[in-house]
Amino acid sequence: MIERADVSQYNTAFDSLRFRALMAQRSLPGFEQRLEGETAYIQRQLKTDLGERLDVSESTVIYEIRNGKLFEPGRNKPFIDVIKRGMGRREIDLPRERADLQSFRTIETVLGNDEIPDGTTILEVSPRGLPGSNYEKNVFDIHTKISGQVITTRYLSNLTNEEYRRKIISLNPGYSELLPERPTDVALKSNPLIIPSHLDYSDPDKLAKYLLKERVGMPAEELDEIWSDSNTVMLYTSYVNTLVENPESLFLEVNYRAFLNMAHKLRERKLSVQKIEITGKVVLYSADRQTPYNFSGSRMEIEYLAEEPLKIGGGACGSGSCSTNSSESVPSSTLDNIDGKGQINFRCPSCGEINSRTLFNLLTNCQHCGSKEVLPKFLRGYSKLS
Numbered sequence: 001m002i003e004r005a006d007v008s009q010y011n012t013a014f015d016s017l018r019f020r021a022l023m024a025q026r027s028l029p030g031f032e033q034r035l036e037g038e039t040a041y042i043q044r045q046l047k048t049d050l051g052e053r054l055d056v057s058e059s060t061v062i063y064e065i066r067n068g069k070l071f072e073p074g075r076n077k078p079f080i081d082v083i084k085r086g087m088g089r090r091e092i093d094l095p096r097e098r099a100d101l102q103s104f105r106t107i108e109t110v111l112g113n114d115e116i117p118d119g120t121t122i123l124e125v126s127p128r129g130l131p132g133s134n135y136e137k138n139v140f141d142i143h144t145k146i147s148g149q150v151i152t153t154r155y156l157s158n159l160t161n162e163e164y165r166r167k168i169i170s171l172n173p174g175y176s177e178l179l180p181e182r183p184t185d186v187a188l189k190s191n192p193l194i195i196p197s198h199l200d201y202s203d204p205d206k207l208a209k210y211l212l213k214e215r216v217g218m219p220a221e222e223l224d225e226i227w228s229d230s231n232t233v234m235l236y237t238s239y240v241n242t243l244v245e246n247p248e249s250l251f252l253e254v255n256y257r258a259f260l261n262m263a264h265k266l267r268e269r270k271l272s273v274q275k276i277e278i279t280g281k282v283v284l285y286s287a288d289r290q291t292p293y294n295f296s297g298s299r300m301e302i303e304y305l306a307e308e309p310l311k312i313g314g315g316a317c318g319s320g321s322c323s324t325n326s327s328e329s330v331p332s333s334t335l336d337n338i339d340g341k342g343q344i345n346f347r348c349p350s351c352g353e354i355n356s357r358t359l360f361n362l363l364t365n366c367q368h369c370g371s372k373e374v375l376p377k378f379l380r381g382y383s384k385l386s
Contacts, residue, residue, distance in 0.1 A: 010049045011356070012252045013344060015042060019247035037074040039240050046236050047227055050263055052137065053312050054226075055156055057217035058208075063150040068112040070104075070150055080104055089134070090353070090368070096129050099189040106192050111145045119202040120145045121195040123171070125164050127157075127185040135185070140164075140211065142204035153204040156217035161188060167211050168193055171201075218267075226266045234297035235259040251299075253358055257306040262295075264312040349373040 022038055025031055051059050063070040069078040083104055087097040107122050122143045129135030138157045143150050159167070165179045171193060178191050201207040208215075226232055239255040295301060345356050350371035357363050363374045 010045070010256070012256050012358070015243055016247045016249075016252055019243040023244070023247060035244070039244070041072075041074060042240055042243065043236060046239070046259070047223075050227065050260075051220075051223050053260070054223060054263070054267060055217045056220055056223045057156050057215045058220045059154045059223075061152045061154070063152065065112050065145075065148050065150060068108070068114075070108050070112060078108075080108060092130060093133055093135065095186050096133065096135055096189065099186045100126075102190055103192050107143050107150075110194060111143060111150050116145060118146050119197070121202050121204070121207065122192050123168070123195060123207065124192040125168070125188040127159075127161050127164065127188055129185050140208075142207055144202055144204060151204075153208070155208045155212065155215075157212060158216045159211065161185065164188055171195060171199065222267075222270065225270070226263055229266055231262050231295050231297075232259070232266065234295070235262055235302070238297060238302065251302075254303055254306040257310060258302045260310055260312045261305050261308050264310075267312075346374075 018038065022034060025034070048059065048061075062073060063079060064073055065071075070080070071077070072079055072082075080101070083097075083101050087101065088094065103124055107124065110116060110122060111120060124141040124143065126135070126137070126139050126141065128138050138159070139154050140157055140159075142153045142155070144153075161183050162181075165175075165181070165183050165188070168175050168179065168188075168191075175191065175193065179187055195201045195207065201210070235255065235258055239252065239259060242249050242252055242255060295305075345354055347353065348355055348366040348369060348371055350373045351366060351369040353366065353368035355363055355367050355374055365372055366374050
């Protein structure tokens with residue numbers, strides 16, 4: 001599974017570009033099948049984004065093995081190409097990104113081999129990166145080969161780098177030569193562990209229990225509840241429908257923000273109910289109440305919900321939905337200045353690093369050095385920018 005930074009990187013502009021290209025092919029044979037695959041893909045991306053923003057304890061991704069390469073279902077490019085495309089956004093993360101690429105190559109080489117038996121399992125540790133890095137999540141992935149697929153289960157973790165090392169060496173003492181006593185995130189990431197078959201850890205939950213002892217993060221069942229809530233369904237369905245009907249619409253970003261804000265409200269409601277139950281007070285929400293308020297999914301309500309400040313954490317970039325800026329150039333977009341606010345991606349006048357803004361919004365400070373130079377002079381001092 002690709003590394004996902006703990007910053008808001010899901011970029012609706014890339015969904016827009018993808019669907020603009022797709023809808024131009026509506027008269028070609030096989031269009032309906034491609035459309036079905038793309039809409040399912042977007043829904044998976046949104047759920048992954050949501051889960052990582054909410055610190056879900058566990059999530060699963062399936063890769064198909066085709067000619068020794070790993071592919072996401074319905075995609076025609078090897079997943080390793082997705083990793084390569086996302087590299088080079090920030091210089092501080094380049095060592096980690098190279099380690100990510102090296103690690104995935106190892107996993108693909110081993111599990112993509114026809115001679116490797118089902119049940120073969122690889123542990124890939126992904127601790128937090130250096131201060132200032134985009135890699136702020138502490139997770140580990142368990143990759144298992146099953147019937148022509150690789151099932152990857154990601155677990156949120158509270159282990160330190162030293163604790164990871166001790167656990168890894170207990171599984172394979174040979175790694176004491178590969179990992180220093182105080183291993184960095186890059187060292188751990190660069191050395192995925194093929195689990196010895198005699199240990200019988202082909203069940204990822206069994207291995208995760210050995211590593212963690214107890215789960216951390218939001219239960220996956222709770223994410224499923226939020227995802228399947230009628231309000232969430234209305235909002236991600238509206239997002240997908242907008243992509244199909246008018247992929248150039250600025251309403252996409254509005255819809256996405258409303259989707260995140262609704263998820264936050266549903267999460268807060270759940271926590272409020274739990275707190276009330278724990279303290280023994282009267283439960284304020286009846287079991288059949290499905291909404292925090294009467295939400296019908298109208299455009300006006302979506303716009304109103306999107307105007308609220310985002311309170312949900314940073315999350316996934318989503319395969320193919322991240323900004324793919326390199327340190328050498330500033331990529332242009334057909335959406336540049338579509339909202340009258342200039343380029344989507346641009347360099348900071350102070351530090352030279354590339355910034356990425358979302359549609360409808362300007363940046364008040366550089367995402368790297370904090371400089372206010374990214375904001376036009378005539379707007380500095382205004383609090384409301386959009």
